[in-house]
Amino acid sequence: MEALKQELKEKIIDVLNLEDIAVEDVNDNDPLFGDGLGLDSIDALELIVMLDKDYGIKLADPKEGKAIFQSIETMAKYISENRTK
């Protein structure tokens, strides 16, 4: 689980071009949207594609995203329970 969290932090920084943020700056329970990392709706689309491409998870209901993308912790938990690759 810890390795997955680390991997997610690295991927998010890379995919979303968060140039001024290091892996150490992202805490597992920090909100990804709003006050935390400050991600927006375009980033949400990028994360949905990343789940599909890298972990084989297709979000059937986009509304699920709100809970899944709450933090690194929630993302890692959802991925480890649902991943197909």
Add this chain to the structure above:
Amino acid sequence: MKKCYINGTGCVSSQKTINTAFLQDIIVNENENVLELSVPDYKEVIPPAAARRMAKGVKNGIVASHWAMKEAGVHNLDAIITGTGMGCCIDSEKFLKALIDNKEEFLTPTSFIQSTHNTVGGQIALGLECKAYNFTYVNGAVSFESSLIDAKMQLDEEEAATILVGGVEENAEATTNFLQLTGIIKPKEQSSYSVLDSDTTGAVFSEGAVFFVLEDDKKETTYAELNDVTIYNTLEKEEVEAKLESFLKGNGLSVNDIDAVVLGYNGDTLYDGYYTILADGVLKNTQQLYYKHLSGEFNTASAFGLWVASHVVKLQEAPEVLSVNDVKAAGYKNILLYNQYRGKDHSFTLVSQC
């Protein structure tokens, strides 16, 4: 009919042209055929959160427009007009590569959104919260001149009083390689880099963003008056001289009234003849300047040429590095620019002291 004054300029190029005196820190690069961009301090102008999705062409456009507006003391615009021949190549390549690599699946929105030609004008407007007229001209090597004509007509007709107009081009890896493979850019291994003395085909290439604030009022920051711009998509070499004289006549001038001419030599022996036919002919006794050894060639490199001409008029000084011939003008009242790209997209631009 209102006049059109160049009241502010901002230039991002392969030279240090931001926050320095005119051509103070120039480097004439004779070791490369694709001149590297002198990267400005983006963070000074663009918030990091906004910059993270922008490729360098967009960032360069924003930086150049910022400095042009700052110099002109302008906060509100009546129009933003951008010229770009190739648009946002980097994100276009990124999107197409993802399309191929992922077998048309898993396409993400960012590079698609950022890949359109009007991204630069759009992002400038977003940053300024400017809802005014916003138009992007994609007309090859007269994209910038098309923008100038639009801006000038709007000022002439009093539809706008303050206009931001510029040209932007960015190099992307695959596109640059293709241009090199097809001989449009000189090959990497070819060692004849000097633009004027070139005996090989292909151009010395680069990228950049140059923006101008054009207004109907003269002010302390004014560089020059933009008198006229005209474009011809195709011309034979034998036709150029007559077109030039006709352009000048339309402005009540003759060749003798031109103090200096700025020519777009780019080192390509196939097409630089368009310039030499004028330089050895009707403009033989006129001071001749060039600039693409400093800026490199790109679809909107003529915006760098206008940036050079504007400074020469304002400062009444033409640095030696720009000289083609030994003729020296006593002063710079009228400056003519002539540019073409690969024998097409010809433009004449006239600026004058005011």
